[in-house]
Amino acid sequence: VGSCRARNAQQxxxxxxxxVCISSFAWWSFGWSFAYGGSVGYDGLKENTVGTDxxxxxxxxEGRSFGQAEPTTRIQExxxx
Numbered sequence: 001v002g003s004c005r006a007r008n009a010q011q012x013x014x015x016x017x018x019x020v021c022i023s024s025f026a027w028w029s030f031g032w033s034f035a036y037g038g039s040v041g042y043d044g045l046k047e048n049t050v051g052t053d054x055x056x057x058x059x060x061x062e063g064r065s066f067g068q069a070e071p072t073t074r075i076q077e078x079x080x081x
């Protein structure tokens with residue numbers, strides 16, 4: 001367990017890299033919104049068990065009056081959580 005032949009090392013690394021990429025995309029698209037999206041009640045707890053907004057990082061940028069997008073603090077929360 002935890003070792004492989006030299007000829008299989010590249011295949012193992014590609015599989016590991018693919019797993020990291022797929023899981024990061026899944027967290028970005030659905031995981032964050034399930035965990036942290038949704039409304040929060042007056043007591044600081046989520047009102048729903050599963051979040052209902054912020055899918056695919058919606059709400060991470062705010063539009064400005066002259067067409068530019070400005071990042072919100074949700075990007076920092078997503079990256080460092």
